[in-house]
Amino acid sequence: xxxxxxxxxxxxxxxxxxxxxxxxxxxxxxxxxxxxxxxxxxxxxxxxxxxxxxxxxxxxxxxxxxxxxxxxxxxxxxxxxxxxxxxxxxxxxxxxxxxxxxxxxxxxxxxxxxxxxxxxxxxxxxxxxxxxxxxxxxxxxxxxxxxxxxxxxxxxxxxxxxxxxxxxxxxxxxxx
Ligand code: S3P
Numbered sequence: 419x420x421x422x423x424x425x426x427x428x429x430x431x432x433x434x435x436x437x438x439x440x441x442x443x444x445x446x447x448x449x450x451x452x453x454x455x456x457x458x459x460x461x462x463x464x465x466x467x468x469x470x471x472x473x474x475x476x477x478x479x480x481x482x483x484x485x486x487x488x489x490x491x492x493x494x495x496x497x498x499x500x501x502x503x504x505x506x507x508x509x510x511x512x513x514x515x516x517x518x519x520x521x522x523x524x525x526x527x528x529x530x531x532x533x534x535x536x537x538x539x540x541x542x543x544x545x546x547x548x549x550x551x552x553x554x555x556x557x558x559x560x561x562x563x564x565x566x567x568x569x570x571x572x573x574x575x576x577x578x579x580x581x582x583x584x585x586x587x588x589x590x591x592x593x594x
Pocket of ligand 1: 432433434435438457468503504505506507541542543544
């Protein structure tokens with residue numbers, strides 16, 4: 419791993435249901451780093467679920483909370499950590515710049531079919547829609563370029579166990 423990567427955070431980005439949280443847990447175990455989950459941190463600070471934050475205060479308010487954490491990450495972890503983000507973190511230019519500055523950004527990808535399977539029944543206000551697959555495709559199309567321009571590395575998660583994905587990330591980091 420190069421010195422810059424060793425000094426910074428390992429940051430997982432990607433659409434909902436690409437496994438950022440569960441791969442983050444594996445990655446934290448493999449690297450001996452602490453795991454910081456941005457969504458969990460928002461829920462902890464607000465004392466409400468993501469769904470109720472969206473419902474009561476709206477998406478813009480949620481995005482402010484998200485940006486606030488991304489731009490003040492030192493207060494969460496002084497040591498290089500594994501950071502698992504929410505799928506919409508790339509929507510703001512300020513966040514994209516900040517994430518790249520703070521470490522190595524790894525993009526997790528999956529097909530709309532896999533995303534649908536993995537997110538079904540979960541707490542995702544943006545996918546609470548009569549045609550969730552169409553909604554996933556629409557959001558993916560809007561965000562694809564943002565994910566790609568933010569990441570340093572990319573790993574396809576299709577049909578792979580979390581442990582295998584985490585190992586793949588570690589091996590890509592060796593060559594980074
Ligand atoms: C969102 C993704 C969610 C959560 C919120 C908004 C998004 O996180 O931050 O519901 O805009 O894609 P996950 O990607 O962990 O589901």
